[in-house]
Amino acid sequence: KSGGGGGGGGARGGAASSVVAVARMNLEAAAAALAEERDAVVVEDGEAVAEYVNLRDTLAVLQAERRDILNLPQHSVPFLQPGRLVRVCTSDPRQAAQMAAAAGEDGGAAAMAAAGISAEWGMIVSFERNGTDYMVDVLVMIAEVPVDKSNPAAGQRKRFKIRSMASGPDGQIPPESEALPQVIQVPLSQVDRLSSVRVYVPKDLRPVEARLRSAKSVAEVIKRFPDGIPMLNAEEDMKVEGGQFRKLVRRIEALEGMITKHPVGESPNIAAQLEAFARKRELALRTKIAKREAKAASGLILRDELKHRRRVLRRMNYVTDEGVVMTKGRVACEMTTADELVATELIFNGTFKELDHEMCVALISALVWREAGPDIAEVKMSDESKEVYNKLRDTVRLVGKQVSECKLNIDVNEYVDSFRPDLMDMTRAWSTGTRFSEIMKLTNLFEGSVVRAIRRMEEVMRQLSTACRVIGETELETKFTECSDMVKRDIVFTESLFL
Secondary structure (H helix, E strand, O other), X not given: OXXXXXXXXXXXXXXXXXXXXXXXXXXXXXXXXXHHHHHHOOOOOHHHHHHHHHHHHHHHHHHHHHHHHHOOHHHHHHHOOOOEEEEEEOOOXXXXXXXXXXXXXXXXXXXXXXHOOOEEEEEEEEEEEEOOEEEEEEEEEEEEEOOOOOOOOOOOOOEEEEEOOOOOOOOOOOOOOOOEEEEEEEEXXXXXXXXXXXXXXXXXXXXXXXXXXXXHXXXXXXXXXXXXXXXXXXXXXXXXXXXXXXXXXXXHHHHHHHHHHOHHHHOOOHHHHHHHHHHHHHHHHHHHHHHHHHHHHHOOOOXXXXXXXXXXXXXXXXXXXXXXXXXXXXXXXOOOOOOHHHHHHHHHOOHHHHOOHHHHHHHHHHHHOOOOOOOHHHOOOOHHHHHHHHHHHHHHHHHHHHHHHOOOOOOHHHHHHOOOOOOHHHHHHHHOOOOHHHHHHHOOOOHHHHHHHHHHHHHHHHHHHHXXXXXXXXXXXXXXXXXXXXXXXXXXXXXXXXX
16 A cells, blocks of 8 residues: 555556556547547638637637636625526636646646637526535536547547527527527536626426526527627626726727727638637647646656655555565555545554444544535534544544655645545434434435445445454454444345335
């Protein structure tokens, strides 16, 4: 094992090398296919189009700066009411920027990639807060994008895209590859602009007929404002203040004037030219990412990282200076379902030994449950669970500091917070014989998530029992076996709910 997970014997290492080789070959094939597709795209009057696109890109970057300001919660959240028309980016600008950064682009190129995303009209249904972020439910037109199965870079998963809600001359929304109105959840960063127009929202949008009626209402608004739907005024409505914002608005207006006068803007083939240019640039970015990933796969052994991980194991007495596995290392080798280092430290620092069976179960739930959730300070826990959880955090922080000091890339605070206490009181109650229907009243999680978590906990308990047997710790071995018997019962471990 190594710091934070990984490891294995010679056979396992050989298998891993084979997997890396296959992955590298697949990535190289994907990069070659993307490069070929990129070179096949021809742009008419390419230089002039590139100049025109450069102006548009600069404008888009400035508009994205304006969007980031307007999307600050203090400005936008008060206006996220149901029925408000909203322009939604077809993909998250933050992800586009990260994708560009992954390709090795500088900050300007990454910002340009994020800004070059198109947007379509939709309707706000609701919103919710998720930690420090806000998630907005919007009604938009969604259509499945055909996948080229002959292209190894395309993948096998279905892809979907946000489409236009504008109606045609007959007042009907064009089918556009069987597009249907759907309610999707997007981060606040994916909202482009908020309009000042609101429409009626049915109480229940689950029936497709209700969604179609709402989509037609949005299409009718788009039709009634051919010069553009009115937006919320940044200064008067959204209370955005400051000279920098006004200067930004003036720069946007000046660039819009330059674009209007550019000769490419009057070309009869402008739509086809811009589409080809955008396609070529997207393929170029994807090719660069694929090549970078293929190059990284070639050196996946990561000698430096392996050296740092070995240093962690030596410092924490899992192996000797010569690389011989010690007692703690033998325990860690038995753990595959939970964090090996943290679980091993909890055994050797006496935490598991001093707890009763029920609290051992609660502690193991925090080892297993690593899903994102509300702020940890907001999680309701009993005093006993808080005390045990704080001991776990101290142990995790100790491990995290050792890993960080050995020059491995880790955020200690994020690592500590990744061990969640959400299931501690619930699983403690389950271990005492409480009915499943009763423990579900203690949480807002889905039943399936709880069942999977308890099953993983039972697997961790078996691994802990085996690890203790390996080192001759019979008392703990018996305790973990008994803990496993306490949670392994009833509907959670039923093989099938179907007779």
